[in-house]
Every structure is written in structure tokens, then in C-alpha cells.
Amino acid sequence: MTSSSNYSLNELMVVAAARELRNGDLIFVGVGTAGRAFTMACGIPIAAARLAQETHAPDLAIYWNNLLSPDLQQIPERLTQHYLTTWPTAAQLHNCSDKNDMLSKGRFDVSFDSAPQIDRYGNLNITAIGDYRHPKRRLIGALAQTDHFAYVRRPLILTDLKKRTFVEKVDFITSVGYLDGGNSRAEAGLRPGGPSRVITDKAIFGFHDESREMELLTVHESSSIEEVVSEMGFLPRISDNVSVTVAPTEHEIRLIRDVIDPRKILLVS
Amino acid sequence: MKSKLVSLEDAASLIPSGSSLTIGGSIIRRSPVALIRELLHQKKSGFTVLAYPAGFTTDLLAGAGAVDRVEAVYEGLFQFGFSYNFRRGVEEGRIDIRDFSEVAMASRFRAAAAGLPFAVTDALLGTGMAEHNPEQVREIADPFSGRKLHALPAAESDFTLLHGYTADEYGNVQFPVARDADDLDPVMAKAANRLIVTVEKIVPHSEILKTPNLTYIPHTWVEAIVEVPFGAHPLSCDGYYDEDELHMEDYQRRMKEGDFASYADLYIAKPQNHAEYLAAALTPERLLQLSVR
Numbered sequence: 236m237t238s239s240s241n242y243s244l245n246e247l248m249v250v251a252a253a254r255e256l257r258n259g260d261l262i263f264v265g266v267g268t269a270g271r272a273f274t275m276a277c278g279i280p281i282a283a284a285r286l287a288q289e290t291h292a293p294d295l296a297i298y299w300n301n302l303l304s305p306d307l308q309q310i311p312e313r314l315t316q317h318y319l320t321t322w323p324t325a326a327q328l329h330n331c332s333d334k335n336d337m338l339s340k341g342r343f344d345v346s347f348d349s350a351p352q353i354d355r356y357g358n359l360n361i362t363a364i365g366d367y368r369h370p371k372r373r374l375i376g377a378l379a380q381t382d383h384f385a386y387v388r389r390p391l392i393l394t395d396l397k398k399r400t401f402v403e404k405v406d407f408i409t410s411v412g413y414l415d416g417g418n419s420r421a422e423a424g425l426r427p428g429g430p431s432r433v434i435t436d437k438a439i440f441g442f443h444d445e446s447r448e449m450e451l452l453t454v455h456e457s458s459s460i461e462e463v464v465s466e467m468g469f470l471p472r473i474s475d476n477v478s479v480t481v482a483p484t485e486h487e488i489r490l491i492r493d494v495i496d497p498r499k500i501l502l503v504s
Numbered sequence: 505m506k507s508k509l510v511s512l513e514d515a516a517s518l519i520p521s522g523s524s525l526t527i528g529g530s531i532i533r534r535s536p537v538a539l540i541r542e543l544l545h546q547k548k549s550g551f552t553v554l555a556y557p558a559g560f561t562t563d564l565l566a567g568a569g570a571v572d573r574v575e576a577v578y579e580g581l582f583q584f585g586f587s588y589n590f591r592r593g594v595e596e597g598r599i600d601i602r603d604f605s606e607v608a609m610a611s612r613f614r615a616a617a618a619g620l621p622f623a624v625t626d627a628l629l630g631t632g633m634a635e636h637n638p639e640q641v642r643e644i645a646d647p648f649s650g651r652k653l654h655a656l657p658a659a660e661s662d663f664t665l666l667h668g669y670t671a672d673e674y675g676n677v678q679f680p681v682a683r684d685a686d687d688l689d690p691v692m693a694k695a696a697n698r699l700i701v702t703v704e705k706i707v708p709h710s711e712i713l714k715t716p717n718l719t720y721i722p723h724t725w726v727e728a729i730v731e732v733p734f735g736a737h738p739l740s741c742d743g744y745y746d747e748d749e750l751h752m753e754d755y756q757r758r759m760k761e762g763d764f765a766s767y768a769d770l771y772i773a774k775p776q777n778h779a780e781y782l783a784a785a786l787t788p789e790r791l792l793q794l795s796v797r
Binding site for chain 1: 533557576579580583585591595603604607610611614627632633636686742746747796
């Protein structure tokens with residue numbers, strides 16, 4: 236396949252995420268508000284899931300906004316209440332107990348998560364910055380991000396690479412990644428799992444098989460190992476064979492622009 | 505069946521200061537906002553709030569200094585941003601926050617619904633929520649396998665406050681056919697000790713009889729039913745009206761500045777009833793814009 240020479244970072248992130256998805260997967264997409272937060276929480280995940288459907292994973296299914304398999308040809312232009320209520324979908328689950336049971340029953344394969352703090356072992360914090368009881372900044376709580384990391388088989392972390400986000404140790408563990416590394420996740424009683432990849436605007440990371448430390452796997456063509464490391468509050472492991480992130484193909488870019496997001500609702504900022 | 509239809513003022517009078525309240529809806533949708541405003545109009549305070557995602561109603565209570573403790577999965581106002589009053593309350597040590605994940609909090613409401621003392625979950629293993637809340641997150645062993653788990657107390661509260669769509673005077677509350685189900689209202693109703701439901705419209709009992717499968721809250725669970733059209737405003741009520749973005753943006757501008765007082769004066773203190781609130785907050789033209797019926 237011909238690789239495209241003209242693509243945006245968002246499109247590269249979509250393609251990188253799509254390549255992590257498998258046929259038959261059930262994907263949990265969260266809710267995002269507006270601007271960059273929407274692109275990260277909803278735009279890139281939905282575009283990636285659809286790209287996977289259009290290429291190698293036709294049987295992949297999506298849960299979004301308490302809707303199971305909504306019609307993604309008809310994504311509403313605005314997400315006010317009435318658009319959500321009337322969006323054509325295969326199933327509107329009866330109440331949130333259904334979704335929670337689906338999570339703890341282990342029905343979800345992949346989730347997309349981001350956070351203001353992520354640490355070396357892939358633990359996330361969306362609850363509080365500073366001391367929990369007297370926080371410097373109270374954040375939003377926990378939502379289902381705790382449950383994603385407890386129950387979803389291959390959570391993907393999707394976020395921009397920033398020094399204040401990638402910290403040595405999170406101030407509060409909202410979502411348990413690999414806890415303190417090694418076998419500590421299993422020893423704490425959690426089910427097998429933990430984040431599988433960290434996809435950022437500059438590089439892609441995995442987690443080392445034994446130490447469970449975040450490990451640099453590929454660097455985007457527009458960046459460098461030096462730049463990546465300078466944007467992090469800790470030094471990640473660096474894989475022996477760090478490569479350049481595989482560029483999107485012309486076919487993938489055409490699908491994203493012409494089929495998946497022609498109205499530019501998903502990849503907005 | 506006994507009529508349970510009461511006024512908004514009388515419904516709020518049932519609730520003493522210091523009560524624990526389960527508040528339904530979600531963030532910026534279908535919460536019993538008019539009832540919460542009436543509680544504040546009556547100068548009630550000292551509440552504990554239990555919610556799934558908390559949102560606007562909790563922020564109103566926090567703005568008035570009327571909430572001491574919150575147990576929930578989220579506090580914020582979705583596309584309108586942070587829950588400034590709540591956030592200040594936690595940062596300044598005035599609100600005791602107990603965080604739970606969605607799976608964990610839902611399991612607590614379901615334990616309460618089943619009349620059980622606690623829920624069992626493995627959702628919070630290894631988290632800060634377990635570490636910082638030993639009072640409510642207790643380690644137990646699966647008696648069959650020995651596996652490590654947590655027990656969480658059932659989400660019991662004194663009152664459960666919900667906003668719904670239609671009901672008859674007896675308190676049979678019905679869904680519309682198309683609704684947004686991203687909440688825990690049916691579970692919260694079942695878990696209630698004293699349940700007060702506000703609805704958009706009271707309909708004749710004969711209407712309820714036609715579609716009994718749409719009754720998600722039966723009259724036997726309900727203590728008081730109240731007709732409050734636009735009772736979730738400025739939030740949305742699916743099938744009835746959208747969220748009032750202009751009102752919410754104005755609210756957030758004031759709250760960001762720490763100015764709850766001017767908002768409370770306009771919309772809580774001055775209006776003597778719900779009709780006066782609607783007149784203060786909405787023009788007829790705006791009402792039609794928000795309506796989706």
C-alpha cells in the first residue's frame with residue numbers, strides 16, 4: 236500500500252488506534268465535552284473504530300453514550316439532549332446498570348481513556364491534584380475510568396504528550412494500570428488486564444512485559460526520541476528497536492476524509 | 505389507590521434539614537431542579553447527597569452552602585465545564601467527598617434496592633478510593649474462593665428525589681417510548697426509603713392503564729408526586745426540552761467569579777413559586793426554542 240505523505244497528527248492517531256482494534260471487538264467510547272477533549276474522548280476513538288470496521292474488523296461493535304451500535308452514518312452535528320434521544324441505534328440500554336454489568340462481566344475488549352495525570356506504570360488520575368483530602372485542584376471524580384482499567388481487556392490511553400501529564404507517580408489512583416509494576420497489579424487482586432498502549436501526538440508507548448514500565452515503541456515522523464523524552468516527567472524505557480510510527484496509507488486517509496468524517500464532526504481540533 | 509399529588513412547596517416541606525438525599529438524573533439531564541430550588545428557597549441545609557454522576561443540582565446546593573457530604577461518581581457540568589461551587593467546597597474542606605466508580609456506586613444502589621446491607625465489588629481494588637475511604641470500602645474475602653474483594657455499604661438515604669415524564673395522581677410514573685436511559689433512576693426509585701417524584705405532566709389514570717409496561721415507578725413506591733412543567737430547567741428533559749445553554753453559560757460565568765448570591769437572588773429567593781421562576785428565567789420565545797415536542 237502507498238503511504239500518504241500528507242496527513243494530520245489526528246489522522247495518524249486515528250490510524251494508530253485502528254491498528255490496535257481486532258475483528259469482533261466491543262469498544263467502549265466515553266463522553267467528551269468540546270474542543271480537544273471531544274476529539275480525544277470521542278472523535279479519534281469513533282473514527283478509529285469505524286476505520287477498523289472499514290478495513291480489517293467489519294464485525295467490531297461500538298458502545299457510545301449508552302447506545303449500543305448507534306448509526307455512525309448519522310452522527311448528530313450537535314450533542315444536545317434531543318439529538319442523543321433520537322439518534323438511530325440498535326440498542327439503548329435500559330439504564331446504566333446494564334452498562335456496568337457489561338463492564339464487570341468482562342464484555343468489553345477495548346476502551347479509550349485519558350487523564351490529566353498518567354504515571355510510569357499506566358495508573359491514571361482524574362480525581363484530585365495534590366493531597367486528596369485538601370486538594371490543590373479537585374478534578375471530576377472517577378466515572379467509569381476505574382472500571383475500564385479493572386475490567387476491559389485492552390484499554391488504550393489516548394492523550395497529548397505533556398510534561399505535567401506524564402508524571403513519575405500519580406497523586407491519586409483513579410484507574411489501576413500496573414500499580415507499582417511487576418506483579419503488583421495481580422497481587423492487589425485485580426483481574427488480568429491493564430493498559431495496552433499509550434497513543435500520543437508524538438509517540439506510541441507500550442508496557443514492558445516484566446517490569447510493566449511504560450516503554451517507547453515508535454516515534455511519529457514529525458518528532459524525535461529527544462523531543463518525546465523532554466515532554467515527560469519521567470524517563471520511560473526505550474525499546475531496543477524504536478521505529479518511526481507507520482504512516483497512514485492513502486486508502487486510510489481517503490476513508491477518514493471521504494467516508495468516516497466528511498462533515499468534520501469527529502476530528503475538530 | 506390513594507392520591508399522592510402534592511404541591512412543590514408541600515413536597516419540599518417533607519424534607520428536613522440534615523437529611524440524606526439521593527438525587528436522580530445525570531449531570532445536566534432530567535434532575536429534579538425545581539425541587540432542589542424549593543428546598544433552598546425554604547432555607548434548608550446540611551444535606552448529604554448521593555448521586556450517580558452529580559451535576560447541576562449538587563452545584564446549586566454547594567453554592568448555597570447546603571451540602572456537607574457528597575457520594576458520587578462525578579461532579580461537573582459536562583460541556584459547561586467545572587462544578588465551581590462543589591470544587592471550592594472540597595478544596596476548602598467544607599464538603600466531605602466520597603468517590604466511587606460507576607460500577608461501584610451502581611452496585612451500592614442495587615444493594616439498597618434489594619434490601620441488602622452491602623454490595624460486593626472488585627472495581628476499587630488498588631485505587632485511591634479504597635485507600636482514602638476505609639470507613640466505606642472494606643476488604644473481604646470471597647467465602648468460596650478466598651479471593652480479595654470489597655464490601656461497600658448499600659446506598660441508603662432518607663429521601664430519593666427524581667424528575668420524570670408523566671404520572672397519574674397515584675404516582676404511577678411512565679417512560680416515553682423514546683428516552684435517554686443514561687441514568688440510574690429506575691434503580692434509585694427501587695432503592696428509595698421515601699420517594700418524591702416531580703413530573704412534567706400529570707395525566708389521567710386511564711392513560712396509564714393503556715401502557716402499563718411503560719410504568720417504571722409504580723405507585724406503591726411513591727410517597728409524593730408533583731406536577732412541575734419544565735421542572736428540570738435549565739437542564740434537559742429528554743423528549744420534552746433541551747438543556748438551556750444560554751442559562752447555563754450565564755450560571756457558569758457567575759459561579760466562576762464566585763457569585764452565587766446574584767444568581768440565588770434572581771432565581772431562588774425572589775420567585776415565590778415555580779411559575780414565578782419560569783417567568784424570571786424564560787421568555788415565551790425561549791421556551792418554544794427549548795421545547796422538542
